[in-house]
Amino acid sequence: MATLSESDEGKFLVDVDGEQLGIVTKVEGNTAWIDPDPGIAESWLQAFGWGSADEDDYTVDGDAVDTVTDDELRVNADL
Numbered sequence: 116m117a118t119l120s121e122s123d124e125g126k127f128l129v130d131v132d133g134e135q136l137g138i139v140t141k142v143e144g145n146t147a148w149i150d151p152d153p154g155i156a157e158s159w160l161q162a163f164g165w166g167s168a169d170e171d172d173y174t175v176d177g178d179a180v181d182t183v184t185d186d187e188l189r190v191n192a193d194l
Contacts, residue, residue, distance in 0.1 A: 117180035117188070119145050127187045128175060139188065145177035147188065
């Protein structure tokens with residue numbers, strides 16, 4: 116289980132094989148909102164912390180995240 120924070124906004128969510136699942140648009144509590152299909156402009160906004168979550172985003176709880184690096188959140192195999 117990982118502890119998520121606002122500093123994780125703009126990172127990519129990846130699966131156990133390193134495949135990108137989306138980009139973190141918002142973190143609240145220990146839950147991340149993920150945009151599954153970000154455009155290039157949206158990715159840049161997220162990287163600078165200027166993006167926001169919307170109705171197309173889905174959520175991932177910190178319990179589903181194994182590893183947090185400078186660039187990504189890697190989910191565990193149970194997701």
